[in-house]
Each structure stands twice: as structure tokens, then as C-alpha cells.
Amino acid sequence: MKNKLVTLMCACLPFVSQAALGHQENSVVPKISVQLWSVKDDIKSSFKQTISSLANMGFQGVEFAESFGPFENNPEGLKAFLKAKNLAASGAHLGFEQLNKQNFADTVAFYKAAGVSMLIVPWDERAWHPEGVKEVVSLLNDLSVQLKPHGMRIGFHNHDQEFNSFEGTTYWDYIAENTSQDVVLQQDVGWTTYAGKDPVEYVKRYPGRTLTTHYKVKLPEGTKGKLPIIGKDTIDWLALTKANIAVGGTLWIVVEQEEYPNGLTPMEAVQQSKRGLEKVLKQL
Template identity: 40%
Template structure:
């Protein structure tokens, strides 16, 4: 009996040690819960009408953060905006700004404003040079230079895709060209909805560029004319649970950002946003 118990003990101990040696990252990923922010472009009409009221409603829905697409009555008033966000319990997940914010003296102003807000991700949601064969390399160089200046401040610049970025460029695509010609410190803010709309796999994209999707967009998207599908998270064409797992395992994602651009069933932007948010929150756990 003693020999059998000893053998079982040794086997069990060996298996446990092996599991601990290979599984910490997997176990950590399984336990990780990503915070959810709202890209305020989703409710842009509400923001234009009464920005403070819109922020308050977003906070009451349960969002942990917001991603800006303009600052409305808080333009140039970073301290006031930060206080408003703090009062509502909202953090700044990221901001969408133009490439011009990185050029010349504008960069220092951009840094100072967003440092006050506690915003570390400065994302460009579109630039015509990205898909211009004669200018795309210079644009990539600008992002590299900006990323190097931001890194000591624990800040990042990045680019947000739509579908045009996946157009062919020689033997590659403009998206892949930008990714391979920029450093790992340049964020690739994948909009998974647009990726799916381009008939590409968001999960495969994360695997291809691991650690570079620190901020990731979840846009409910119906690909084609799939019967019964609606542009709400959980009712659309995208396997969001698989995307969430990929964000944790491959993407290096720090923020999931919901962007609701369609409003099915006659729902208002706020109503549609809340439907998708509730479904997404349940998936995230």
C-alpha cells in the first residue's frame, strides 16, 4: 500500500508541476476581465445636443470608460473634462484624433491635453495617405517617430481600420504594409466589425500581429444579407466570444471599445448602444 501511494503521489506531483510550468499564461488569460468603453461617436447626436448629459447616461449604463471623437464644450478644457469624468466614474480608454495632432508643435499640445485626461492611446481613425502608394511609407514613418516620443510617457499612437485599408498594395495590403513598416509600439486598433465586413477574420488578424491591438473596437456587423441577423452584439455575424478570447491571448488588449453605428428596429442610438453593451458585458463576464 505504501509503494502504491508513493507512486501515485509522485505521479500527481509531477503532473501538477508540469501544469504549473506551462499554464500560468493560460490561467491568467482565463481570469482576465477586460474593461469596456464606448466610442462616443456611437451617440454623437446626443453628445452634440448635451455632452454632459450624454456622458452621464453612458456612465449609468455601466461603461467603465469612453473613447472620444471630439470634445464639444470641453475643447481646450482638459482639467474640467477630467473632473467631470472622475465625478461620473469614467476613465478615458482612448481618443480619435487627426494625424495633424502629431505634427510639429501640435504634438506637445496633444500630449499635455491627454495626460491631464489620463488618456494613453492616441488613435487616428483615418488618413488618406494610408492608402496612397506614394505617401503611405511617409505616414508609417510619422507614426514611428511619434511612438518613440510617446513611449517614455507611457503613451501610444495608433491607427484604426475600416475596409479600405485591406485593399491590395502590390503583393500585400495597405494594412499589412503599415503594420510591417511600423514598430510594435504603434497600436493597430482593429475594428473587428470592419474586418469582418471585409470578409477577413478578426481573430486571425490578432494572431498575425500579436500584442499590437491594445485597444480593440467591437462594432456589431451583419456581413451580407444573413437572415435573422441584426447589428447588435450577439445578434450579428461576428463570433465575439472568440474575439474576446483572442484579445486576451494574442491582442494584448487593454480596452474593449464598443462602437454602435447601426440602430436596428428603430432604436435610438442610446437604446441600441445599451442593447449591445448588455450582451457584450455578459460575454466578457
């Protein structure tokens, strides 16, 4: 995604530390959220109805993408609306500029009141630039420290470019290895596989860091006979989910749909991917 919760308090930290240090298995299946960018046009035209429809599909949470409908200036109302739909905010996507010195206090106040504790930067071109990536690492580490007293975490979300080669590894590995354990590595599985990398390996490589992960399909070029729908693609979702549970510390699986094959509407495509994910979860 190129544009643009459960509250993660101290109670969650022992589990994260355990996953990071002891690699012990966790039996808790992550909750299921949906990235609202998947249905961005529906959200803009009818925020409440769209959220209600997603709740009726059985989602347990939503991840925001800087669109809040009638609650743009009413985070308390937004939190209450979600609660009435039996939904939680699994996180939010936002740019670094929203957490700069001028905007930090207002941004934190809004998301805290809305019940959001994981703030994820979804896109920054510096992340695959030899000097820019160092700026990204510095920002993530600084924001991690600043957000911690508020019971919040900063995170970063990959695209395929972060897997370009850099200093004998990849930009994504550089970010992971040079940021605090408290910085969330929100893996976008679709982009990881599109880049030719193994998403399971990346969960295992950085234990306890995949607190939230995007389950999205981005078919590698040349793929035949598959669809960009969970369960109709090339990804071993069962192996990935087991890794997320055992090693990743994953609290939320976030379904994201950016392609709508065979004439499906965005809502229909989201529903099909959710059904595919449900079949995977039944195998656990």
C-alpha cells in the same frame, strides 16, 4: 468612422512584451469602453448628461472623438468629471495634423491633463494608397518615439479599405509589419469582417498589438436575418475576446455603434450592444 484610459505606463509594458514574445495567456478581462462617436448628436446636445447615462449603463471608460463639451479648454476638469462618474479615458481619436510640429505640444498637454494615453488615428486615405501608406508608416513610427517620453502611444484604426491587396498582402498587414511594436493596432472588428477577413486571425497575427479594439458590427453585404447589434450578428465574439485576452494584450474593448436598427435611438442601440457583449463575457 470616417470623420474626425487607463494610463498605459511602464507597468503595462511587461505584459505587452510577454504577449508579443511568449504568447502566454493573460487572465485579465479587458475593461469596457464606448466610442463617443456612437452617440455624437447626444454628446453635442448634452455632453454631461450623455456621459452620465453611459456611466449608468455600466461602461468603465469612454473613447473621445474630438468633442469635449464644456471641457473643450479644461482637460483637468474633464478628467475630474470622468472620475466622478467612475469612468476613465480609454483613448482618443484624432488626426495626424493634431500631432504635427505646430500642434504636438498643445495636443499632448491637453490629452495628458485629461488622462488619455492612447491616441488613435481613425482615418487617413493614404493608408490604402501605394505611396501614401509609406507616409502613414513613417508618421506612426516617428510619433511613437515622440510620444513615449510622455507615457503615451500612437495607434491606427482600420476600415475595410486597409484590407485591399498590396504587395502580396494587405495595406493593414503592411502597416502592422512596418511599424514599431509600440504602435497600437486598433482593430475595428466590424470593418474587418465587412472586408471578408477573420478578426481573430488578425489578433493572433500581431500579438500584443491590439491594446484597444472596436467591437462594432458591420454586416457583410447580403446578410439576412441579422442586426448590427452585438450578439445579434454573425461574429464569433467569444472566440475574438478569448484571443484578445490570450494574445492581443487588450486592455480595452470599445463598443462602437454606427447603425441604429428598428428605430432604436443611438443610446438604445449602444445599450443593446453592451448587453450582448455582457452575455459574451459571462461565457469566459
